[in-house]
Amino acid sequence: MLMFNQGCVTQRSVPFWTVGNPLVDPFGGAVLPKIDSLEVARIIAWAAHEGYCEATSAHDDDLVPWNPEQPEDDLDPSSPVYRKLRELKAILDEAGLSFNTITCSLHGNTLFRNGGLTNPDPELRRLARLKVERTIRIGHFFGARYYTYWVARDGFEVPAIVDWKEVYNWLADGLDHVYDYIKEQKLDNYVGATVEPKPNEPRGQMFLPTSGHAVGFICGKLKHPEFWGVNPELLQHESMALLNAVMTVGYLCSMNRLSFLHFGCQIKAQFDNDFPPLIGPEGLKETVMMFVALREIGWKGVVEYDCHMLRAEGDPNDSIGCRKQFIKDSTRALGIALALAERIRPQELAKLTQSAADLTSIVQMCALPEPRLTR
Helix, strand or coil: CCCCCECCEEEEECCHHHHHCCCCECCECCCCCCCCHHHHHHHHHHHHHHCCCCEEEEEHHHHCCCCCCCCCHHHCCCCHHHHHHHHHHHHHHHCCCEEEEEECCCCCCHHHCCCCCCCCCHHHHHHHHHHHHHHHHHHHHHCCCEEEEECCCCEECCHHHCCCCCHHHHHHHHHHHHHHHHHHCCCCCCCEEEEECCCCCCCCEECCCCHHHHHHHHHHHCCCHHHEEECCEECHHHHHCCCCHHHHHHHHHHCCCECCEEECECCCCCCCCCECCCCCCCCHHHHHHHHHHHHHHCCCEEEEECCCCCHHHCCHHHHHHHHHHHHHHHHHHHHHHHHHHHHCCHHHCCCCCHHHHHHHHHHHHHCCCCCCCCC
């Protein structure tokens, strides 16, 4: 197994959705041409060969299309889905890549426009459950360590019509079924499952908006909380709610719930920017201090890029090259953040006032000489 093992990071993961993203936004169509999942796999394999990553992840829809009328096509040797999954695995295996997590896409298909596991229509909840089962099987085929529930469209815009007596029970039933299905099928590749919270977008409000909500739900509603952790997306998702990444990782580690980390950059209180790590007008200090906190706590695990290149950087005339550059930029950013974090020496700050400690940590991070205070 390929390993990185620098600082708190055991592996760096480049997921399919980050590389294949065609850079659509609400006000403009795709900048880049859509590329097939086999081409995405080849780009990620290139990154592994170059030493930029050790793992990958995917939504089910990133890999193969879904037909609700063929819920078990992944098990049919005569189906195109069955054959394509094997082509994809051959590419990833040749590059030595491991598979970090598999996520069921319950947001893309218009059937789930009013939610997946919390959809008020029981037939659509049944379809969502079947899609989740198929995704778990696909993850097993690739040897995924985790199954991830991203909140997707499980949320609302109009609270007056939400069935508040049942909606969290529906969600708990759906996630309990993840555990039951994995155990019933003896899919022992899975070391656990995770919840990835998000406060809004694509829905106006989500039922599990923050890491605190996710931990509370896991501990209070699920039958097997020991199987479940959280993979926060930092800085993005918590920053959308004006929360701080350092507090988030500190809290999750104290609760023993930080399974792995989704990584990118964000402007506070905005829509989901999904900037590459360290890119944009803010977030450097928060990112570095997040890794300082993880180091001091002693956490080690996978850091997975969950972002995309800036829309302005998408080059339709070199759609493969710009995707490769995005991977290089993200990998460089993680290296910079880890290097800056290593400069911070908390033991030298303990006896200072809080303001002096903060300023001294900046001097340490930037490797500056102490500035002159007088003329």
